[in-house]
Amino acid sequence: MIAAADGVVLQACALGLRLQGQRIVDQVTLPVQRHEMLGLIGPNGSGKSSLLRLLAGVIQPNEGQVLLQGQPLQKMGRRAIARELALVAQMAETQDAISVEDAVALGRTPWLSALQPFSLQDWDAVQQALNAVGMEAKRHSAWHSLSGGERQRVHIARALAQQPGVLLLDEPCNHLDIHQQLSLMALIRALPVTKVVALHDLNQALACDRVAVMQQGRLVALGAPAQVLDAALLAQVFRVEASTLVDPWDGSRVLRFRPLSSS
Numbered sequence: 001m002i003a004a005a006d007g008v009v010l011q012a013c014a015l016g017l018r019l020q021g022q023r024i025v026d027q028v029t030l031p032v033q034r035h036e037m038l039g040l041i042g043p044n045g046s047g048k049s050s051l052l053r054l055l056a057g058v059i060q061p062n063e064g065q066v067l068l069q070g071q072p073l074q075k076m077g078r079r080a081i082a083r084e085l086a087l088v089a090q091m092a093e094t095q096d097a098i099s100v101e102d103a104v105a106l107g108r109t110p111w112l113s114a115l116q117p118f119s120l121q122d123w124d125a126v127q128q129a130l131n132a133v134g135m136e137a138k139r140h141s142a143w144h145s146l147s148g149g150e151r152q153r154v155h156i157a158r159a160l161a162q163q164p165g166v167l168l169l170d171e172p173c174n175h176l177d178i179h180q181q182l183s184l185m186a187l188i189r190a191l192p193v194t195k196v197v198a199l200h201d202l203n204q205a206l207a208c209d210r211v212a213v214m215q216q217g218r219l220v221a222l223g224a225p226a227q228v229l230d231a232a233l234l235a236q237v238f239r240v241e242a243s244t245l246v247d248p249w250d251g252s253r254v255l256r257f258r259p260l261s262s263s
Protein backbone atom coordinates (compact mmCIF):
# COMPACT_ATOMS: atom_id res chain seq x y z
CA MET A 1 0.00 0.00 0.00
CA ILE A 2 1.08 3.56 -0.73
CA ALA A 3 1.63 5.85 2.24
CA ALA A 4 0.35 9.41 1.87
CA ALA A 5 3.76 10.66 3.02
CA ASP A 6 5.31 9.24 -0.15
CA GLY A 7 3.93 12.28 -1.91
CA VAL A 8 2.47 13.10 -5.27
CA VAL A 9 4.85 12.90 -8.26
CA LEU A 10 2.42 13.61 -11.05
CA GLN A 11 -0.83 15.51 -10.81
CA ALA A 12 -3.61 16.29 -13.26
CA CYS A 13 -5.25 19.53 -12.09
CA ALA A 14 -8.77 20.16 -13.48
CA LEU A 15 -7.60 18.96 -16.90
CA GLY A 16 -9.84 19.54 -19.88
CA LEU A 17 -9.36 18.62 -23.52
CA ARG A 18 -11.77 19.49 -26.33
CA LEU A 19 -11.39 18.17 -29.87
CA GLN A 20 -13.74 19.12 -32.70
CA GLY A 21 -16.18 20.60 -30.21
CA GLN A 22 -16.31 17.38 -28.15
CA ARG A 23 -15.21 17.16 -24.51
CA ILE A 24 -12.66 14.34 -24.55
CA VAL A 25 -11.25 14.92 -21.06
CA ASP A 26 -13.47 16.80 -18.65
CA GLN A 27 -12.29 18.41 -15.40
CA VAL A 28 -9.99 15.54 -14.41
CA THR A 29 -8.09 16.01 -11.16
CA LEU A 30 -5.86 13.04 -10.42
CA PRO A 31 -2.90 12.89 -8.04
CA VAL A 32 -0.46 10.03 -8.73
CA GLN A 33 1.47 8.84 -5.69
CA ARG A 34 5.18 8.04 -5.79
CA HIS A 35 5.88 4.40 -6.67
CA GLU A 36 2.25 3.40 -6.91
CA MET A 37 0.84 1.37 -9.77
CA LEU A 38 -2.30 3.19 -10.84
CA GLY A 39 -4.61 1.38 -13.25
CA LEU A 40 -6.52 3.64 -15.64
CA ILE A 41 -9.68 1.90 -16.76
CA GLY A 42 -12.86 2.76 -18.62
CA PRO A 43 -14.84 1.73 -21.68
CA ASN A 44 -13.64 2.34 -25.25
CA GLY A 45 -13.51 6.04 -26.02
CA SER A 46 -13.74 7.13 -22.37
CA GLY A 47 -10.55 9.22 -22.66
CA LYS A 48 -7.81 6.99 -21.18
CA SER A 49 -5.30 7.44 -24.02
CA SER A 50 -6.05 11.15 -24.22
CA LEU A 51 -5.47 11.54 -20.48
CA LEU A 52 -2.16 9.64 -20.70
CA ARG A 53 -1.05 11.87 -23.60
CA LEU A 54 -1.95 14.96 -21.58
CA LEU A 55 -0.04 13.61 -18.56
CA ALA A 56 2.99 13.00 -20.81
CA GLY A 57 2.85 16.49 -22.31
CA VAL A 58 2.41 15.04 -25.82
CA ILE A 59 -0.78 17.09 -26.23
CA GLN A 60 -1.74 20.31 -24.46
CA PRO A 61 -4.91 20.73 -22.40
CA ASN A 62 -7.52 23.41 -23.11
CA GLU A 63 -8.08 23.73 -19.38
CA GLY A 64 -6.07 23.01 -16.25
CA GLN A 65 -2.50 21.81 -16.05
CA VAL A 66 -0.24 18.85 -15.28
CA LEU A 67 2.35 19.08 -12.50
CA LEU A 68 5.40 16.80 -12.67
CA GLN A 69 7.36 16.79 -9.42
CA GLY A 70 5.38 19.96 -8.58
CA GLN A 71 6.43 21.79 -11.78
CA PRO A 72 3.97 22.74 -14.54
CA LEU A 73 4.71 20.47 -17.50
CA GLN A 74 4.13 23.36 -19.93
CA LYS A 75 7.13 25.16 -18.41
CA MET A 76 9.46 22.17 -18.74
CA GLY A 77 11.48 21.37 -21.88
CA ARG A 78 10.97 18.06 -23.73
CA ARG A 79 14.35 16.80 -22.58
CA ALA A 80 13.68 17.58 -18.91
CA ILE A 81 10.30 15.83 -19.16
CA ALA A 82 11.85 12.79 -20.90
CA ARG A 83 14.37 12.36 -18.08
CA GLU A 84 11.49 12.05 -15.62
CA LEU A 85 8.68 10.44 -17.58
CA ALA A 86 8.24 7.95 -20.43
CA LEU A 87 5.07 7.11 -22.35
CA VAL A 88 4.58 3.78 -24.10
CA ALA A 89 1.78 4.63 -26.48
CA GLN A 90 -0.66 2.19 -28.09
CA MET A 91 0.55 1.00 -31.48
CA ALA A 92 3.71 3.10 -31.24
CA GLU A 93 5.72 3.01 -34.47
CA THR A 94 9.44 3.03 -35.15
CA GLN A 95 11.48 3.57 -38.30
CA ASP A 96 11.65 0.35 -40.30
CA ALA A 97 15.39 0.18 -40.98
CA ILE A 98 16.51 -0.07 -37.38
CA SER A 99 17.72 -2.96 -35.22
CA VAL A 100 16.07 -3.92 -31.93
CA GLU A 101 19.14 -2.78 -30.01
CA ASP A 102 19.20 0.60 -31.76
CA ALA A 103 15.45 1.07 -31.16
CA VAL A 104 16.01 0.52 -27.42
CA ALA A 105 19.12 2.75 -27.44
CA LEU A 106 16.87 5.64 -28.58
CA GLY A 107 15.57 5.61 -25.01
CA ARG A 108 18.93 7.03 -23.90
CA THR A 109 18.50 10.17 -26.04
CA PRO A 110 17.39 12.50 -23.19
CA TRP A 111 20.59 11.65 -21.31
CA LEU A 112 23.03 12.33 -24.18
CA SER A 113 24.71 15.54 -25.27
CA ALA A 114 27.82 16.68 -27.14
CA LEU A 115 29.66 16.54 -23.82
CA GLN A 116 28.04 13.26 -22.85
CA PRO A 117 28.11 10.85 -25.82
CA PHE A 118 26.81 7.29 -25.72
CA SER A 119 28.88 5.46 -23.07
CA LEU A 120 29.24 2.03 -21.50
CA GLN A 121 26.73 3.12 -18.88
CA ASP A 122 24.21 3.78 -21.66
CA TRP A 123 24.86 0.32 -23.17
CA ASP A 124 24.31 -1.16 -19.71
CA ALA A 125 20.91 0.54 -19.50
CA VAL A 126 20.04 -0.85 -22.97
CA GLN A 127 21.20 -4.35 -21.98
CA GLN A 128 19.20 -4.29 -18.74
CA ALA A 129 16.08 -3.09 -20.57
CA LEU A 130 16.38 -5.84 -23.21
CA ASN A 131 16.85 -8.45 -20.46
CA ALA A 132 13.86 -7.13 -18.52
CA VAL A 133 11.48 -7.76 -21.44
CA GLY A 134 13.19 -11.00 -22.56
CA MET A 135 14.32 -9.61 -25.92
CA GLU A 136 18.13 -9.94 -25.58
CA ALA A 137 18.23 -12.88 -28.05
CA LYS A 138 16.71 -10.63 -30.75
CA ARG A 139 18.90 -7.60 -30.11
CA HIS A 140 20.42 -7.70 -33.60
CA SER A 141 17.15 -8.46 -35.40
CA ALA A 142 15.60 -5.86 -37.67
CA TRP A 143 12.62 -4.08 -36.12
CA HIS A 144 10.41 -4.84 -39.12
CA SER A 145 11.05 -8.60 -38.69
CA LEU A 146 9.39 -8.66 -35.23
CA SER A 147 5.88 -9.87 -34.39
CA GLY A 148 3.34 -7.46 -32.88
CA GLY A 149 4.00 -8.74 -29.36
CA GLU A 150 7.77 -8.55 -29.78
CA ARG A 151 7.46 -4.95 -31.01
CA GLN A 152 5.40 -4.13 -27.94
CA ARG A 153 8.13 -5.55 -25.68
CA VAL A 154 10.80 -3.54 -27.52
CA HIS A 155 8.76 -0.34 -27.05
CA ILE A 156 8.61 -1.06 -23.34
CA ALA A 157 12.37 -1.78 -23.30
CA ARG A 158 12.98 1.61 -24.92
CA ALA A 159 10.96 3.29 -22.16
CA LEU A 160 12.87 1.32 -19.50
CA ALA A 161 16.22 2.34 -21.07
CA GLN A 162 15.08 5.94 -20.60
CA GLN A 163 15.18 5.21 -16.83
CA PRO A 164 12.26 7.49 -15.97
CA GLY A 165 10.78 7.97 -12.51
CA VAL A 166 7.27 7.81 -14.00
CA LEU A 167 6.18 5.30 -16.61
CA LEU A 168 2.90 5.75 -18.48
CA LEU A 169 1.74 2.67 -20.39
CA ASP A 170 -1.22 2.55 -22.75
CA GLU A 171 -2.58 -1.02 -22.85
CA PRO A 172 0.87 -2.62 -22.61
CA CYS A 173 -0.54 -6.16 -22.95
CA ASN A 174 -1.95 -5.53 -26.44
CA HIS A 175 -0.77 -8.26 -28.83
CA LEU A 176 0.80 -10.34 -26.05
CA ASP A 177 0.11 -14.02 -25.45
CA ILE A 178 -1.11 -14.99 -21.97
CA HIS A 179 2.34 -15.96 -20.68
CA GLN A 180 3.80 -12.66 -21.89
CA GLN A 181 0.85 -10.72 -20.41
CA LEU A 182 1.41 -12.23 -16.99
CA SER A 183 5.17 -11.79 -17.05
CA LEU A 184 4.92 -8.23 -18.37
CA MET A 185 2.42 -7.23 -15.68
CA ALA A 186 4.67 -8.79 -13.03
CA LEU A 187 7.66 -6.94 -14.48
CA ILE A 188 5.77 -3.61 -14.53
CA ARG A 189 4.51 -4.14 -10.98
CA ALA A 190 8.05 -4.82 -9.71
CA LEU A 191 9.61 -1.72 -11.32
CA PRO A 192 10.69 0.71 -8.58
CA VAL A 193 9.03 3.64 -10.37
CA THR A 194 5.61 5.28 -10.50
CA LYS A 195 3.36 3.56 -13.02
CA VAL A 196 0.11 4.66 -14.66
CA VAL A 197 -1.24 1.84 -16.81
CA ALA A 198 -4.30 1.97 -19.07
CA LEU A 199 -5.88 -1.47 -18.95
CA HIS A 200 -8.92 -3.20 -20.41
CA ASP A 201 -8.57 -6.40 -18.38
CA LEU A 202 -10.34 -5.62 -15.11
CA ASN A 203 -8.76 -8.67 -13.45
CA GLN A 204 -5.34 -7.14 -14.20
CA ALA A 205 -6.66 -3.88 -12.75
CA LEU A 206 -7.44 -5.71 -9.49
CA ALA A 207 -3.68 -6.15 -8.99
CA CYS A 208 -2.99 -2.38 -9.11
CA ASP A 209 -2.51 -0.31 -5.94
CA ARG A 210 -5.33 1.99 -7.04
CA VAL A 211 -7.62 2.32 -10.03
CA ALA A 212 -8.90 5.47 -11.71
CA VAL A 213 -12.13 4.94 -13.64
CA MET A 214 -12.93 7.09 -16.69
CA GLN A 215 -16.36 7.47 -18.24
CA GLN A 216 -17.12 9.90 -21.06
CA GLY A 217 -13.99 11.93 -20.31
CA ARG A 218 -14.64 12.20 -16.58
CA LEU A 219 -12.91 10.58 -13.66
CA VAL A 220 -15.83 8.86 -11.94
CA ALA A 221 -14.01 6.80 -9.28
CA LEU A 222 -10.57 6.55 -7.72
CA GLY A 223 -9.34 4.21 -5.01
CA ALA A 224 -8.37 0.66 -4.06
CA PRO A 225 -9.60 -1.81 -6.72
CA ALA A 226 -11.52 -3.97 -4.23
CA GLN A 227 -13.51 -0.95 -3.09
CA VAL A 228 -13.98 0.74 -6.46
CA LEU A 229 -14.79 -2.25 -8.68
CA ASP A 230 -18.10 -3.18 -7.12
CA ALA A 231 -21.16 -4.54 -8.91
CA ALA A 232 -22.89 -1.12 -9.13
CA LEU A 233 -19.89 0.62 -10.75
CA LEU A 234 -19.24 -2.25 -13.16
CA ALA A 235 -22.89 -2.15 -14.25
CA GLN A 236 -23.03 1.62 -14.55
CA VAL A 237 -19.68 2.23 -16.29
CA PHE A 238 -18.96 -1.01 -18.17
CA ARG A 239 -22.55 -2.24 -18.70
CA VAL A 240 -21.79 -5.68 -17.32
CA GLU A 241 -23.18 -7.78 -14.53
CA ALA A 242 -20.23 -9.06 -12.53
CA SER A 243 -19.76 -11.87 -10.10
CA THR A 244 -16.75 -12.36 -7.89
CA LEU A 245 -15.13 -15.77 -7.60
CA VAL A 246 -12.28 -16.81 -5.33
CA ASP A 247 -9.33 -18.59 -6.92
CA PRO A 248 -8.81 -21.77 -4.82
CA TRP A 249 -5.12 -21.70 -5.78
CA ASP A 250 -4.21 -18.52 -3.90
CA GLY A 251 -7.49 -17.09 -2.55
CA SER A 252 -7.34 -14.08 -4.89
CA ARG A 253 -10.50 -12.41 -6.21
CA VAL A 254 -11.48 -13.04 -9.83
CA LEU A 255 -14.20 -11.16 -11.72
CA ARG A 256 -16.50 -12.84 -14.25
CA PHE A 257 -18.81 -10.82 -16.49
CA ARG A 258 -22.07 -11.07 -18.38
CA PRO A 259 -23.21 -8.22 -20.64
CA LEU A 260 -26.17 -6.18 -19.47
CA SER A 261 -28.70 -5.55 -22.20
CA SER A 262 -28.31 -2.04 -23.67
CA SER A 263 -31.95 -1.07 -22.98
Ligand SMILES: Nc1ncnc2c1ncn2[C@@H]1O[C@H](COP(=O)(O)OP(=O)(O)OP(=O)(O)O)[C@@H](O)[C@H]1O
Pocket residue numbers: 019020024042043044045046047048049050051
Ligand atom coordinates in the same frame (compact mmCIF):
# COMPACT_ATOMS: atom_id res chain seq x y z
N1 LIG B 1 -7.64 13.61 -32.71
C1 LIG B 1 -8.91 13.43 -32.36
N2 LIG B 1 -9.90 14.15 -32.92
C2 LIG B 1 -11.19 13.98 -32.55
N3 LIG B 1 -11.58 13.10 -31.60
C3 LIG B 1 -10.64 12.36 -31.02
C4 LIG B 1 -9.25 12.47 -31.36
N4 LIG B 1 -8.54 11.60 -30.59
C5 LIG B 1 -9.46 10.95 -29.82
N5 LIG B 1 -10.69 11.41 -30.08
C6 LIG B 1 -11.95 10.96 -29.44
O1 LIG B 1 -11.76 11.08 -28.05
C7 LIG B 1 -12.47 10.06 -27.35
C8 LIG B 1 -11.53 9.40 -26.36
O2 LIG B 1 -10.52 8.69 -27.07
P1 LIG B 1 -9.37 7.94 -26.31
O3 LIG B 1 -8.52 7.27 -27.34
O4 LIG B 1 -8.71 8.85 -25.37
O5 LIG B 1 -10.21 6.86 -25.49
P2 LIG B 1 -9.75 5.51 -24.80
O6 LIG B 1 -10.47 5.45 -23.50
O7 LIG B 1 -8.26 5.42 -24.75
O8 LIG B 1 -10.33 4.44 -25.81
P3 LIG B 1 -9.89 2.92 -26.12
O9 LIG B 1 -10.18 2.12 -24.89
O10 LIG B 1 -10.83 2.56 -27.24
O11 LIG B 1 -8.46 2.91 -26.53
C9 LIG B 1 -13.02 9.13 -28.43
O12 LIG B 1 -14.37 9.43 -28.63
C10 LIG B 1 -12.21 9.48 -29.66
O13 LIG B 1 -12.95 9.28 -30.84
